[in-house]
Amino acid sequence: MLKIGKLADYALVLAEYLGSTGRIVAISELSQETHIPLATVRKILLRLSQNGIVYSYRGVNGGYELAKAASSITVVEILEAMEGPLSITECVSTGSECKISKYCNLQRGWCSINEKIFSILSRTSLSDL
Amino acid sequence: MLKIGKLADYALVLAEYLGSTGRIVAISELSQETHIPLATVRKILLRLSQNGIVYSYRGVNGGYELAKAASSITVVEILEAMEGPLSITECVSTGSECKISKYCNLQRGWCSINEKIFSILSRTSLSDL
DNA sequence: AAGAATCAATACCATATTGGTATGCTATAG
């Protein structure tokens, strides 16, 4: 467990393909090449675009391209674009909404672990995968 | 995101309490002290017991205690006891059930990341939290 | 031996999340 969502996984695959071509690619091509369903690709690319990971171009000959070089886009950037801030537990992100937070003294430890995982994922670039 | 389940989180809290007392503790006490609902505590401790993290004792004065010293129980042990093997993506664990695995070349990278996260979580002991 | 305390095992349910799809709207190239 401790799995990332399928959409986030797909997002990496799509981003990797964009990086490998280096040009503007339409959703239809992305879907064909990656075998990810068209409507799903559409949803993913929208999120990536809204989070500045890719640039989008409308109209004829439109499509998407990476906003940066594949070597400078990190795994955590794409992950967070798809799923929000990295937080291994409730208390790490929101300043503790957890019901038992008053009686729990693990928050500090979780934050530390969270930072370490963040560090790993931010040291891995798209091209490293 | 990339969150662990609440039950796993609770499991750490419960294990930490067990470690702090060093004696046999009944479910009722665990529930009272941690403010985790009784039935939920029962479910969690059962899993921990089945996975050898804690010893259980039935009958009057029964309860649970850690099977090892808190300093030698790792976070990943408890996590995996609660949620199964650590695997950040489908392809890491099961040898790839993923539909697009034939067209995806990220598996190697995910495995590497998974190992690094595993390493972090196995270098953190219960007493470190 | 009886009875109380305590864990074991399973089954169950409501809710939230997730993956996936559909649809009408907007912008742009030519």
Add this chain to the structure above:
DNA sequence: CTATAGCATACCAATATGGTATTGATTCTT
């Protein structure tokens, strides 16, 4: 002006999850 392609939103089905209830088995105490 029209075909192409992304934008935005809404929707649905399936699954996972957290949480609860119940019955049975074991052990201590008296």
